[in-house]
Amino acid sequence: MKKVLTLVLTICLLSALxxxxxFAAGEDQDIVILFTSDIHCGVDQGWGYAGLYAVKQNLSNxxxxxxxxxxxxxxxxxxxxxxxxxxxxxxxxxxxxxxxxPGNHEFDxxxxxxxxxxxxxxxYPYISCNFNKGGxxxxxxxxxxxxxxxxxxxxxxxxxxxxxxxxxxxFKDENDQFIYGFMQDETGEKLYSAIxxxxxxxxxxxxxxxxxxxHLGNEEECIPWRYNDVISHCSGIDILLDGHSHDTDIVxxxxxxxxxxxxxxxxxxxxxxxVVHITRDGxxxxxxxxxxxxxxxxxxxxxDNAAAEAVVKATAxxxxxxxxxxxxxxxxxxxHDPVAKTDDGKAVRVIRRAETNxxxxxxxAYLDQSGDADIAFMNGGGIRVPLNKGNITLGDILKxxxxxxxxxxxxxxxxxxxxxLEWSVHALPGEFGGFNHVAGMTFEYDSTIESPCVxxxxxxxxxxxxxxxxRRVRNVLIKGVPLDPKATYKLAAIDYxxxxxxxxxxxxxxxxxxxxxxxxxxxxxxxxxxDTLGGVIADGYTExxxxxxxxxxxxxx
Numbered sequence: 001m002k003k004v005l006t007l008v009l010t011i012c013l014l015s016a017l018x019x020x021x022x023f024a025a026g027e028d029q030d031i032v033i034l035f036t037s038d039i040h041c042g043v044d045q046g047w048g049y050a051g052l053y054a055v056k057q058n059l060s061n062x063x064x065x066x067x068x069x070x071x072x073x074x075x076x077x078x079x080x081x082x083x084x085x086x087x088x089x090x091x092x093x094x095x096x097x098x099x100x101x102p103g104n105h106e107f108d109x110x111x112x113x114x115x116x117x118x119x120x121x122x123x124y125p126y127i128s129c130n131f132n133k134g135g136x137x138x139x140x141x142x143x144x145x146x147x148x149x150x151x152x153x154x155x156x157x158x159x160x161x162x163x164x165x166x167x168x169x170x171f172k173d174e175n176d177q178f179i180y181g182f183m184q185d186e187t188g189e190k191l192y193s194a195i196x197x198x199x200x201x202x203x204x205x206x207x208x209x210x211x212x213x214x215h216l217g218n219e220e221e222c223i224p225w226r227y228n229d230v231i232s233h234c235s236g237i238d239i240l241l242d243g244h245s246h247d248t249d250i251v252x253x254x255x256x257x258x259x260x261x262x263x264x265x266x267x268x269x270x271x272x273x274x275v276v277h278i279t280r281d282g283x284x285x286x287x288x289x290x291x292x293x294x295x296x297x298x299x300x301x302x303x304d305n306a307a308a309e310a311v312v313k314a315t316a317x318x319x320x321x322x323x324x325x326x327x328x329x330x331x332x333x334x335x336h337d338p339v340a341k342t343d344d345g346k347a348v349r350v351i352r353r354a355e356t357n358x359x360x361x362x363x364x365a366y367l368d369q370s371g372d373a374d375i376a377f378m379n380g381g382g383i384r385v386p387l388n389k390g391n392i393t394l395g396d397i398l399k400x401x402x403x404x405x406x407x408x409x410x411x412x413x414x415x416x417x418x419x420x421l422e423w424s425v426h427a428l429p430g431e432f433g434g435f436n437h438v439a440g441m442t443f444e445y446d447s448t449i450e451s452p453c454v455x456x457x458x459x460x461x462x463x464x465x466x467x468x469x470x471r472r473v474r475n476v477l478i479k480g481v482p483l484d485p486k487a488t489y490k491l492a493a494i495d496y497x498x499x500x501x502x503x504x505x506x507x508x509x510x511x512x513x514x515x516x517x518x519x520x521x522x523x524x525x526x527x528x529x530x531d532t533l534g535g536v537i538a539d540g541y542t543e544x545x546x547x548x549x550x551x552x553x554x555x556x557x
Contacts, residue, residue, distance in 0.1 A: 029148055032275060033066045033211065034066070035241045035264075037241075037242070044299070044311055045271070045296050048297055050304075052095060052273060053308075070244075071106060081398070089117050099213070102158050103243055104215065128141065129195055154213055155202060157215070158182055160184030164503055168461070184459055186224075188233065211241060212237045214227055214240055218249070221431065221433075227242045231253055243265060248267045271291055327533075328392060330538040354550070357547075358383060360437060360547055361537065362525060377439075405521045406495045406517035407494070407519045409491065409515035409518075414487045420507055421436075425472055442549045445551075492515075
């Protein structure tokens with residue numbers, strides 16, 4: 001009932017909002033900064049771009065409005081994959097963004113494509129004070145915007161974890177050396193200094209307010225580059241608009257000089273529009289415009305505007321193909337815990353830190369479709385959405401694996417497998433996109449033991465195991481037989497990890513390639529479900545928490 005009432009009130013408020021105001025915005029009007037992040041190609045979900053456009057247009061009748069995006073817009077669903085991000089950029093052009101920053105997934109189509117999109121296709125500027133090539137910034141570090149006579153500087157910053165959470169090879173030269181970077185170091189000082197430099201420059205140029213647009217997030221794996229790390233080590237920032245971790249937290253915390261900084265994030269897939277309100281007397285507040293219905297706002301209200309037309313144009317050719325039913329599932333295949341909830345009542349995401357039946361299914365698909373591999377891995381960060389019980393369409397599967405990675409098989413030693421498993425669980429009990437679901441094997445781990453993994457100078461890539469420390473991983477069995485560190489095994493997984501060092505997996509360097517990028521990830525899953533399973537997902541996947549392949553010896557962790 002509460003959800004229905006909230007939806008009714010939202011529609012009533014929207015109706016009033018869309019009537020507009022008789023007053024034009026000007027120097028006597030307050031400032032509103034609308035912000036989005038982690039849309040991941042959800043062009044017609046939640047508010048949808050059409051709803052966002054309507055909100056922006058109508059608020060502009062009463063306020064000085066700016067619209068910004070904090071990254072991860074162009075990747076995540078078929079519309080992004082099949083156009084390599086261009087369809088999303090074109091829609092954002094129509095919506096009228098004022099500025100954007102790259103998230104880690106803006107780089108997923110390769111560096112040449114990234115540079116083409118942000119420098120040639122986008123009609124709005126991309127900024128970043130820490131993305132560099134050989135120490136030289138690739139983009140402007142900040143930009144000044146004026147709203148009602150007030151100067152607002154926007155500074156951009158993208159998490160250095162991007163080196164690992166996008167495709168590492170995209171940031172390297174032909175000699176396998178990193179030439180692009182994000183001011184990464186073990187302490188975070190390089191990032192803090194880059195941000196402080198940009199903030200100081202903006203203040204010197206006359207900025208009345210400084211807004212840090214960050215794709216930083218709150219995930220433990222991103223220490224020391226999380227939003228709270230940055231705020232506590234910098235000064236002169238009034239507002240931090242954040243993305244990356246898909247949270248919706250709005251907090252006020254002290255900077256290094258003891259001044260209040262408002263930090264706000266707005267989730268994913270346009271379920272929320274972030275709103276910052278700056279009054280003429282200098283008061284700053286932040287909130288969300290929530291959309292709580294499973295039916296998107298554009299669909300429910302039949303919104304017809306320029307953004308709606310742009311979305312229709314971009315999606316029309318895809319819809320028929322993506323709606324094709326290719327299988328059926330007799331069970332719900334999960335990415336989020338069906339029982340546990342966060343403090344705000346949302347399901348806890350477990351795909352990046354624990355075995356699930358969907359993780360098992362995806363790993364099984366790689367083992368099966370490889371033909372002769374001994375074991376298979378599938379990273380939790382590459383499994384983006386659940387598959388619900390019932391008919392499964394091509395579009396559903398593309399949403400599970402949206403990245404366009406490919407099945408690859410390499411020869412590895414048992415020792416390399418052990419090191420990879422240690423890296424897979426090094427962040428537990430916290431989340432890690434590189435947490436691997438497995439097939440053809442089982443193992444146990446103890447997350448109360450300090451991880452023996454040591455990172456390289458980037459602080460994000462695996463370097464070696466500290467053999468003076470106890471390992472977390474134990475009792476590794478391959479097809480029921482104890483793993484032999486000196487033996488050779490065939491490992492099937494995505495090229496992202498095996499060939500491109502994705503998620504920081506460097507231990508495979510030099511391994512012999514048995515099968516090189518032979519089939520796209522979504523096709524691997526389609527073929528396994530339709531051919532091997534006969535189009536029906538049932539036996540073996542009924543338990544949400546999987547088949548007991550990955551076992552914590554301390555379940556309370």
